[in-house]
Every structure is written in C-alpha cells, then in structure tokens.
Amino acid sequence: MRSTANAPTGYGATAIALHWVIALAIFAAFGLGLYMTGIPGLTPTKLKLYSWHKWLGVTIFAVAVLRVLWRATHAAPPVAPGTPAWQAKAAAGAHHLLYLLIVTVPISGYLYSSAAGVPVVYLGLWKMPALLEKNDELKEILKFVHIWLNYLMAAVVVVHAAAAVKHQFVDRDGTLGRMLPFLR
Ligand code: HEM
Ligand code: HEM
Numbered sequence: 001m002r003s004t005a006n007a008p009t010g011y012g013a014t015a016i017a018l019h020w021v022i023a024l025a026i027f028a029a030f031g032l033g034l035y036m037t038g039i040p041g042l043t044p045t046k047l048k049l050y051s052w053h054k055w056l057g058v059t060i061f062a063v064a065v066l067r068v069l070w071r072a073t074h075a076a077p078p079v080a081p082g083t084p085a086w087q088a089k090a091a092a093g094a095h096h097l098l099y100l101l102i103v104t105v106p107i108s109g110y111l112y113s114s115a116a117g118v119p120v121v122y123l124g125l126w127k128m129p130a131l132l133e134k135n136d137e138l139k140e141i142l143k144f145v146h147i148w149l150n151y152l153m154a155a156v157v158v159v160h161a162a163a164a165v166k167h168q169f170v171d172r173d174g175t176l177g178r179m180l181p182f183l184r
Contacts, residue, residue, distance in 0.1 A: 006077050010178040015074070018067040019179055022060060022102060026157075029056045030150065054113060054120045058128070061106035068099055080173045094160050101153040108149050112142035 005012040011019070036049035076095075079088045110131065113120055117134030121127050132138065167175035168183065177183035 006074055008077055010077055010181065010184065014070060016179060016181065018070060022063055022067060025056060025060050026102065029053060029060060030154065055123055057106040057109050058120065058122055061103065064102040068103065077178060080175065094156055097156055098160065101149060101156065105149050105153055108142060108146040112139065112146050115139040115142050
C-alpha cells in the first residue's frame with residue numbers, strides 16, 4: 001500500500017490526495033467564478049451560484065491551510081538526479097507561489113464579500129463573520145485583487161502543468177509520475 005508520507009522516489013498518498021483535491025476544486029471554483037459573473041441581471045440562479053462559489057472557496061481555504069501545515073512538516077522528495085540547478089530553483093519558486101496563492105485567492109474573495117456587505121452563510125447553515133465593515137471603495141479594490149490574483153494563479157498553473165508534462169513526455173524523467181503514481 002502507498003505510504004501516507006513522501007518517499008525519495010515520489011510524493012506519498014497524503015501529498016498526492018491534497019494536490020489533486022485542491023487542483024480539481026480550484027478548476028471548479030475558477031470556472032464557476034467566470035460563469036456566474038457572466039450571467040446578466042440578478043437572477044435567483046446567479047445568487048445561488050455565487051453562494052456555491054463562496055462555499056467552495058471557503059472549503060478550498062480550509063484544505064489549503066491543512067496542506068501548507070502538512071508540507072511544512074514533511075519535506076518534498078528530492079528532485080530527479082541530473083536536474084539543472086536553475087530548473088530546481090524555478091520549480092521550488094513556482095511551488096511556493098502556488099502555496100501562497102491557494103491561500104490568498106480565497107482570502108481576497110472573502111474580504112471582497114465582507115466589504116460588499118454580503119455575508120457568507122456556509123452551506124446555507126452557518127453565518128460566517130464579516131471581516132470588514134461594508135465599504136464601497138475597498139470593495140472595488142478587493143474585487144480587482146481577487147480577479148487579478150486569480151489570473152496570476154491561472155498563469156502559474158499553466159506553466160507548472162506544462163513543465164510537468166514536458167518533463168514526463170519529452171525529458172522522460174518521471175516527474176508527472178511523482179504526483180500521478182499510475183504513470184510510474
Ligand atoms: C480558490 C478559491 C477561489 C477561486 C479559484 C475563485 C475564482 C474566482 C473567479 C475566476 C472569479 C471571476 C472573476 C472575474 O470576474 O473575471 C471570481 C469571482 C468572485 N469570487 Fe471567487 N474564487 C475563489 C474563492 C472565493 C471566496 C472564498 C469568495 C467569498 C467568500 C469568493 C467570492 C467571489 C465573488 C463575490 C466574485 C464575484 C466578483 C464579481 O462580482 O465580479 N471567491 N472568483
Ligand atoms: C490549481 C492547480 C494546481 C496547483 C495549485 C498545484 C500546486 C502544486 C504544488 C504547490 C506542488 C509542490 C508540492 C510540494 O513539493 O510540496 C505541486 C507539485 C506538482 N504538481 Fe501541481 N498544482 C496544480 C495543478 C497541476 C497539474 C494540472 C499538473 C499536471 C498536469 C500538476 C503536476 C504536478 C507535479 C508532477 C508535481 C510534482 C513536481 C515535483 O516535485 O517533481 N499540478 N503542484
């Protein structure tokens with residue numbers, strides 16, 4: 001059975017599960033965000049999708065915090081032998097940035113929602129605290145921040161995924177297999 005911890009040859013079950021659960025949930029929240037904001041008017045469907053987006057985002061935040069804590073206490077497997085130093089540095093930099101973004105993107109959305117004066121009622125059951133007073137100027141700034149942090153994250157994810165695929169299928173050094181064990 002796959003170990004829950006990381007091994008020298010690849011990530012363990014915990015890191016792999018956290019990686020793919022968060023990646024899939026972020027793709028869903030991102031697509032939903034683009035879709036819901038494109039709906040014209042203020043229809044009940046639009047309001048429902050906004051709520052779902054917020055619940056998903058809050059859930060991603062909670063899992064992302066757990067993931068950062070897990071990573072802080074478990075070293076990543078060493079890079080494949082022969083990896084040029086600049087590539088190892090670029091990958092580590094991108095990974096740090098991604099960890100930062102999976103936490104700050106939901107925080108920016110939450111703060112935007114607070115400044116807009118719209119409370120988050122998690123799963124329609126629990127009213128979560130507003131972290132800011134209603135403030136129209138701040139609301140516009142936070143909306144801008146939420147959108148642009150999202151686009152930054154999308155750009156980093158595209159480069160990150162392209163690098164993983166290139167290493168797997170061009171360099172054939174098994175990088176993708178470190179996160180997708182069935183490719184090993
Ligand atoms: C990782 C989690 C999240 C992702 C990937 C994400 C992604 C997005 C995207 C792509 C948009 C559309 C931006 C555009 O107009 O182009 C959006 C909008 C929005 N997000 Fe998020 N979001 C996340 C978390 C949250 C959270 C936690 C909240 C609030 C609790 C939130 C509240 C909003 C709101 C209110 C909008 C609508 C902005 C508008 O009216 O234009 N988001 N989000
Ligand atoms: C929202 C989407 C994604 C996020 C936030 C994300 C984030 C991360 C982070 C933070 C790491 C570093 C793990 C660590 O060392 O602690 C990582 C590793 C990895 N990711 Fe992603 N990722 C995403 C999507 C993808 C996709 C779509 C692919 C593949 C097509 C991919 C392939 C990999 C691989 C192969 C590794 C291991 C790299 C190595 O150390 O050799 N990721 N990812």
